Amino acid sequence: LVVGTQKFHRVADYIAELVEKKRNRRMDDPRFSICDTEDETGSVETIRDHELKERQATAFVSIMQGCNMHCTFCIVPRTRGTERSRSIPEIVREVRGLVASGVKEVTLLGQIVNLYGRHEFASVNGESPFVQLLKAVHEIDGLERLRFTSPHPVGFREDLLQALADLPKLAEHVHLPLQSGSNRILKAMHRPYTAEKYRSLVRRIRQTRDEIAITTDVIVGFPGEEEDDYRQTRDLVEEIQFDNAFIFRYSIRSDTPAAAMEQIDEQIKEERNRDLLSVVDASAHRANERLVGRDLEILCEGPSRTNAARLMGRTRTNKIVVFEGKPEHVGQIFEISVTQANGFSLYGTPLVPTSSPVSA
Ligand code: SF4
Structure with a gap:
């Protein structure tokens, strides 16, 4: 088959x-x-049924498929085809169903989620189809948190920044892929923005909400990346102080334009990968350290992946918090007092007695 x-x-x-x-x-x-x-035709509307686990309070909802951006390192446009978006009423219907089953947090998914619907639906009063969708989903009673991933820096416009400022259910976290801090490499990657534009966008996102978390993806060792290009990436990552980042060592995807470019030495890729990881780990650690001693809202998702005897939840800024809890915490939103932090997780104590029912 x-x-x-x-x-x-x-x-x-x-x-x-x-x-x-x-x-x-x-x-x-x-x-x-x-x-x-x-x-x-129409296949984008066919995957919408969810098998929810008991007390499952988070869910992902696919709002579009495919991508027309043609980044030179990426195979997605070939494997997933061109952009196709579901309709707003269909997505709202799916989210309503999830909320009726106990889901409190929904993440809207797309390869370039902020460009949702650009081929199918018109902007209305200066609002893109994606912002119209965010507003429609935000209206759903019982939905507590709304996330989206991943946006592209291109198309992250004023209407979306305004939505971040105006829609309280939108969680304070944006994952904004950077890929490189060198304009020369961004061009070779076919990423149509510059390091300066990215920096300015981060500044404007940070103005929308207090303490909004920003995470990113970066590729090191892209074909033709010179020491100076890498240095520009490192400097930008250091300057922005991301809450976290996925660092990828470039590897060839056959049938992509970058596969035919002149490759760089594996050893150099490895060194840059390690070096950038140390920069990101330090900023992630600093961001988490700042939260020690604070009381934060979390949504408890279930057992911790690293220690099944403990529970884990996420803050609105998408930081993982591990704690000693009771089964009744799972699927609930409550405050937790943060007592410790490392680069990956926070640790804390729930501010509700575990013997009494936890309210949503
Ligand atoms: S990296 Fe993202 S934006 Fe670029 S082609 Fe792949 S899916 Fe599209």
């Missing part, structure tokens, strides 16, 4: 078909294998 990315919704039926063939001992006959990799 081979299916394309626009055919996920057909997998169950195809498997049933193949099981039937196996039962009839026709499985090894290549005439009966299934290969369906075509584009399918």
